[in-house]
Amino acid sequence: MSQYKTQSHKIGIYLWIWALLFVFSFFSYMVDYLNFEGTLRWTLILAFMVSKAALIVAVFMHLFWERYAIVNVLLWPMTLMLLFVGIMAADSEYTLLTRLFYFAAGS
């Protein structure tokens, strides 16, 4: 047992993160409830989403206390996926453009 690190932390930190997750979820729900539109809406949704995800991974999943050997194995592939998102976003814009063009042209 002693060769492994045990993740024992004070209960207070879990309760704090739990409360923060509630607050962020409430705020992101409010973004919809108050009908924020456009860039403001997307920025707020993404900001609350990333904050919640970071809190869950760092504290609840204890990644903050793990050695860099595993942290880097997990976070780099996830970061690289943003590239995939970017490629597909660009591709879908192109598809939309061609669709609108040919639907309007009628053939």
Place this chain on the structure above:
Amino acid sequence: MNRALGKLPKGWGGLTHDWGSDQRVFKGIPWNKAMMWIFLLSDTFIFMCALISYMTVRASTAASWPDASVVFELEIFGTSVPLLLIAIMTFVLISSSGTMAIAVKYGYEKNRKLCTIFLLLTAVCGATFVGMQAFEWTKLILHEGVRPWGNPFGAEQFGAFFFMITGFHGTHVTIGVIFLLIMAKKTWQGDFDTGRKGFFTSVTSNYRAIEIMGLYWHFVDLVWVFIFAFFYLW
């Protein structure tokens, strides 16, 4: 943590040391926990593929995408509140993550009773979540007529992505609830104190199993954070 592990270099120096030491890479982590992390990484890829294809289809369709706050509104006392059920589901799943984290903590403290109680609370929250999802699906299928190939609200692809993404997530929650109940039973029996062998394995169990269970459960909550943002709020 024992003294040998405490002596190893930390941070970036630790990264090169661990990967270049010609020994096991993940020091201080049991193999089953490392494998759970690798599994979760691969599961991330699956959910990412689902969400990216959803993004691609939604951004490239010429038809207008259904407005989620209208599709998922719930009528309460005569007034309709947008996304009410989804908001409640979100809070329930976050609460289950909180109770799971506390169960892991009590597990490491070898507090058999409180660990079992918090595992059961987590399972109850998870089952509640799946129940509400079943209610939502029933409402959309039977009353609104949403199908994978069409719906009355807008772009036809909406149903296909809704059922695939929330269905796959719901499956994860259901599997999690089943394993939470198994873990609660094992904890209550004292399997982790006596080191009793598991059903499928010759390896003796201990309370680290609760942390590994917790990793899976927090991951399910993590995926919901992204589904909530991209599918329901966007």
